[in-house]
Amino acid sequence: MRIRSKSRETRLSFSQVGLAVLERRSILLLGLLVAILFTFGTTTPRFLSYPMFRVITSQCAEIGLMGLGMGLAWMVNGVDLSVNDTANLSALTAALTLKHVSHGGSVAVGWLIVSYLIALLTGLLCGTLNGILIGYLDVPPILATLGGMTLYRGISIAVTGGRAVAGLPAMVAVVGRGTVFNIPVPFLIFLGIYAAMYLVLNHTAFGFKARMVGINARAAYFSGVNYRRVIMSVYMISGLLAAAAGIIIMGRTRSVAYEYGTQVYIVFALLITNLAGVTAGHYGITAAVLATLTLQILSTGFYSRFMTLPGGPFFNNFLWGLFLVAVLVFAQLLKRLRGKS
Secondary structure, three states, rough: OOOHHHHHHHHHHHHHHHHHHHHHHHHEEEEHHHHHHHHHHHOOOOOOOOOHHHHHHHHHHHHHHHHHHHHHHHHOOOOOOOOHHHHHHHHHHHHHHHHHHHHEEOHHHHHHHHHHHHHHHHHHHHHHHHHHHHHOOOHHHHHOOOOOHHHHHHHHHHHHHHOEOOOOOOHHHHHOOOOEEOEEHHHHHHHHHHHHHHHHHHHHHHHHHHHHHHHOHHHHHHOOOOOHHHHHHHHHHHHHHHHHHHHHHHHOOOEEOOOOOOHHHHHHHHHHHHHOOEEOEEEOHHHHHHHHHHHHHHHHHHHHHHHHOHHHHHHHHHHHHHHHHHHHHHHHHHHHHHHHH
């Protein structure tokens, strides 16, 4: 009994240390977010305005949902490089469904819901395939998801012939461009999914098992945790999140293309994971949301500030690249501080 008590105390102490570090990361990100808003607000005309707020909150949902999925994979010592192509393929299945059932550019609400369910099912299948390869066949995550990325993109190209699917019914724009009390619908979806994931990761058995698998899969196995099932579930959730992002992108653009986002969104998802300080067994989802907002505000701010000036594209890319390097350095410094604490 004494040994079990000590083990439990040790586990609790590790959990408390992890929570303290994650809270500290969130506070740092919140401070960085305020500093960025103040900088662009004082140097860029109309940056602190409702139109800019709407642009930022609408677009951050897309990269944010992919980033949340990437963070889940990272937490169990994995990675999901297929999030962007899963999103595009999921949106494509929804778009083709709508094209087939629409009449004169309009579609019934029931069919719109069906198309969204088909998109989510597609994302779930993509995530399941990744999960089987990684969790049950022991394929390295980077190879499995790289192969999945290529496969899902290849399917999209084969189905569309490399052409965009445009002219979707106007109703799809409700998800991508609609507002509720002047708050963009994509942002509300993002916040709703964040709240659900916060509860799952911090207050359910699955969240605890996922953390155990991330810290030590073998130890989790001997503790009675089916780590293979947990890993597959993580990638299935990542696929669902990517599909939700694809639905939002389809609504915003009223079109679907296999090349939308490509490597840019994958880089954003990885940056969110690094900036939020996600490590094996530790995932501060609030920090991930703050990291998403920080990156989206920076991207929009740099574009607004420099793209209209002579040589703007050069300065935009230079400063953006400089910040990306700074993010990686920042993440490593905090990781070392965490190791010393």
